[in-house]
Amino acid sequence: MTRAVAALEARLGAxxxxxTTRRVQLTDAGDRFLHECRRLLADLAEAEAAAAGxxxxxxxxxxxxxxxxxxxGHVGPLLCTLLRRQPLISVHTLFVDRVVNLYEEHMDIAVRLGALAESSLRAVQVGQVRRMVCAAPSYLDAHGVPASPDALAGHACIQFTGQSPGPEWSFDSGRSVRVHSRLTTDSADLAIAAAIAGDGCARLLSYQVAPALASGALVVVLAGFEPPPLPVHVLHHEGRRVSAKVRTVFDHLVEGLRADPALA
Structure with a gap:
């Protein structure tokens, strides 16, 4: 194997x-070569499938x-609907609060919120979500309603690091306000529960708090100061040919998410 790799490196000139004595790691050139090889193998598989009808x-x-x-809340139910319609398709989900490398983790499709980095993935925007500050009516009754972002300095705040990793919350016109966090968490569920319990003002995304807003457990404050909404995209590997299974799931997610009122 070592001789074969050495011969390949000599032929490629890279x-x-x-x-090292403890590990072997891909170089940047090796990583690019691996991705190209995977793309070629995928193209070959598609060609064989096409020839076989x-x-x-x-x-x-x-x-x-x-x-x-x-x-x-939004992707899983759509996938379950699809599986009932497509008995020959199976789906593996990876729902995690981080950006997943589709190549490295063998994923075909991603649904991402926020601005996209440059990549070779094909992206279709399906909607947008608001970044809003919410609090329980009981908290606002006890501490008052903040009239401006600067007023948050006098309030207990709940920091959801998945949305605002630092102590500053951004608002319209590029302004930022440093907040006093009584609770800092990477769990949206915990941040929502703490806000409903009256522990402070939380900065969350509109789809995350939609049920609590509908029930009256939370109310929006500072709506007139919100920053621009975040786009929601569905992405898949770019390529000349997209397999029928990936195209079917991709199109179903695009159609379903565009019809989702939480993303309007």
Whole structure:
């Protein structure tokens, strides 16, 4: 194996691995070469499927990733609906609050909130979500309603790091306000529960608090100072040919999420 890799590196004129006595790691050139090889293998598989007459039939496993709360509440139900319609498709989900590398973690489709980094992935925008400050009526009755972002300095705040990783919250016109966090958490569920319990003002996304707003457990404050909404995109690997299974799941998610009132 070592001789084969060395011969390949000599033929390419590039070093593919960093080697130490304890580990072997891909170089940047090696990482690019790996991605290209995977793309070529995928193209070969698609060509074989087309020749066999099966390309038009959606079948096989499709990996879909999203953030946890959005995945559970909005992506998961759409996938379950699809599975009832497409008996030959199976779906593997990875709902985590981080950006997943589709190549490295063998995912086919991602649903992402926020601005996108430059990549070779094809993206379709399906909606947007607001960044809003919410609090329980009981908290506001006891501490007053903040009239401006600067007034948050006198309030207890709940810091959801998935939305605002630092102690500053951004608002319209690029202004930022440093807040006093009584609770800092990477769990949207905990941040919502704490806000409902009256522990302070929380900065969350509109889809995350939609049920609590509808029930009256939370109310929005500082609505006139909100920053621009965040776009929501569905992404998949770019390529000349997209398999029927990936295309079927991708199109279903795009259609379903565009019809989702939480993303309007």
């Amino acid at each position: 070093r593919l691995f960093h080697r 099966t390309h038009a039939t959606p079948r096989g496993r499709v990996g879909v990733t999203s953030s946890q709360l959005f995945g559970r």
